[in-house]
Amino acid sequence: MSNASRAPNLLEGNIHSTLKTMTIPVVYGMILLMTFGLVDTFFVSLLGTEQLAAISFTFPVTFTVISLNIGLGIGTSATIARLMGAGDKSTAHGVGTGALILSFIMASVLAIIGFISIEPIFTLLGASEAEMPYIKDYMLVWYGAGIFLSLPMVGNAVLRANGDTKTPSMIMALGGAINAILDPILIFGWGPIPAMGIQGAALATLIAWAIGSGQIIHLLAFKRKLIMPRMLSFSELREYSRNILKIGVPAAGANMLTPIANGVMTAIVAGYGSAAVASWGVGGRIESIASIMILALSMTLPPFISQNYGASKINRVKDAYVICLKFVLFWQFAVFLVMWFLAPFIAQIFAQEKEVVNLIQLFLMIVPIGYGLQGIIILTNSSFNAMHKPMSALLLSVIRLFVFFVPISWLGSLLFELKGMFWMGVLANFLTATVAFLWFRKLLNEEMDSISSNDTGISDTAS
Template sequence: MILGMIMLMSFGLIDTFFVSLLGTDALAAISFTFPVTFTLISLNIGLGIGASAVIGRLRGQKEFHEANETATASITVAVLLVGLLAVVGMLTIEPVFSLLGADETLMPLIKQYMLVWYASGVLLAIPMVGNSVLRASGDTKTPSMIMAVGGAINAALDPLLIFGFGPIPAMGIQGAAWATLIAWLIGAVWILRLLAVKRKLMLPRLLTPSELKQYSQRVMKIGFPAAGANMLTPIAGGVMTAIVATYGAEAVAAWGVGNRLESIASIVVLALSMSLPPFISHNVGANQIERVKTAYRNVLTFIVLWQLLVFVGMWLLSPFIAEVFAEEQIVSAQIVLFLSIVPLGYGLQGIIILTNSSLNAMHLPMGALWLSILRLFVFYVPIAYVCSLYFGLKGLFWGCVLANLLMACVSLIWFKRALTQTHALHQQQEA
């Protein structure tokens, strides 16, 4: 998982790099799109979590036909829901991005990019949920390969479509969106053939409406709260982008670069958030609570130490990184400021993310949803905003770190109580 995500995130960073060569306006425009694009991606992630939890249990119970039906239903529902959200998004580009703080100068660039990206978001639903089906069936290598190849295709097409080559016209920022669409079209065809034909992990046909309703209900019971929790992140990110926008387009450009670098810096956390839940769900099911406690404690200890090393590396390399991504001195200085402060909280953020994924593994998706609400709208946004009022952009960055510290403490207490309650419930059932 780490290898696959390194490849995918690295190519996403390359995407940002090529767009940055178009100038500060293009970089600011694509930075405004991150909260919106991640909203669609979050819906896919949530449905993937629901699919993985339900299909994994069905396969453990040897209910293979029902697992295949559920896999088909999961992918179908993802395409339908993401497609609906994409249509709404296309019709509301201007009002949504105006609320985020984009001005009239950036709006044409945002429209060019988002009209194509929304279509690619629908295609992305297929490999994302399909990869969850593979992981639920015990295969983590193939999903990593699909992620890596998709990212590689996107990165290879970026310079060709953005700047043009031979008969291929220069499409500017829209070229980046077309590169993404082509990459995930290939990924969608690949995963469907793999699941329906080669592995026979889903049905090679569409479900009837009654079948779709029957087999998608359990997936959505876990998937919707998980998706809601994930979708809160880009909503909060949109609010934060609007706050940052008050400091100018240069600040938004720096914020966008910082967020892309955060994805790279958090790869190990994200990989663990996909590998820890199956371990926890199996051991909770077997009432091996001490093993769950040990795994949870060891993983969190490791991630805090690891992310501290990541922070040191990003802090030392910040001038070089800023030089790569920014031509203007003011943007470069703000990237350095971001990298010298915000990554200090990534280990604490890892505690929150891993606690959330563990609660989903324990079939407590509403607990994970409430944790996300507390993190983003009680701690993260309010604290960062208040700090920015008193200390400017630097205060906003330190506010992000403080919010992660407070929320990490809440997450540890929450998980301990949830585990105690789950253990007590198991004892009652055994009695």
């Protein structure tokens, strides 16, 4: 089967149908992946509240590594998709090769830094002496897993840039399935395999993504031929990495702001005790499931935008952006209603202690109100990157997290404790979503005026 038959035509097809065709496979894959992530949290919760709190403390740090790969994936996808829109496939293949090599190098460097700084970082985040041994056990293995995670994440961005969203979903789902199967075996032991506790959860992740790394490299280099089946010279790597880094570094920086902000929020929550941290961590995992449509569209909308931007079809960019925003607002409001109704039942699945159950329930009945607004922010941010405006995306992230979300949420915690923090977080999302929408609409109007002026100039010259 050819690549063309696998992927929809992003430049000519019906916008609604094309986005639907691209997004549905991503949703299926992410549902499986996120479900397996919740399974991971469930098994760790059986070890006790301290272990659950420990893994909750790791989220800001592990997401920093993940954010680096997300940023490189964004730069890779935007660069390759624009080249494909302009018809330059040869350079696109070189860019894909450079992206994989670059991601492996950068993830390795970040892992080394992480190894030697575990205790000071988590002490800064507010981890207690009782929680620190569990954190060390987990992170010493997880940093190794983070290196292998880089290759599937960036490799999947190469596939999505070519319009194929089904295969990346299958790769994500397979990795999640392997992780979920290995979790209970490695955490609690089975036969000759000893019980490793929280470290077993990290080892399961490492094995799953090591398998995924081999799979994605074989697929891209030999089956699809979307990258070069060889290492690049230093000069080639520098040349092909230039445009990736131009978008990827600000995008990675923007994504790394999220775990930094989450680290600050975790430190604030830690002031209310281990039960509060445990509930915050569970709420974050559930939020990933609840926001799955947003995350899926943030992967499928950018390649569509980049290819059409490369072909100067700005009207299609504008229509796709508006369609996605309207859908996300409607969808996430429906998700909020479901979560509000099921909050007591969900909370009891992930906790045994009454205090933790009550706090998880409080989270689920307030925070999801703002998920639709958060969707506008995330999709606008990814659209800025797709339009090759990475500094705008970075600035939007700074405004979202450090002008609105962290200060306003902190103020809410001072005034009304955790309940106030949750409600003020919703207000922060509303303010940021308004800024994001008006800003991107202004950019689109400027691009349309520029194309119109160029067309007028050409017509005048021809006459």
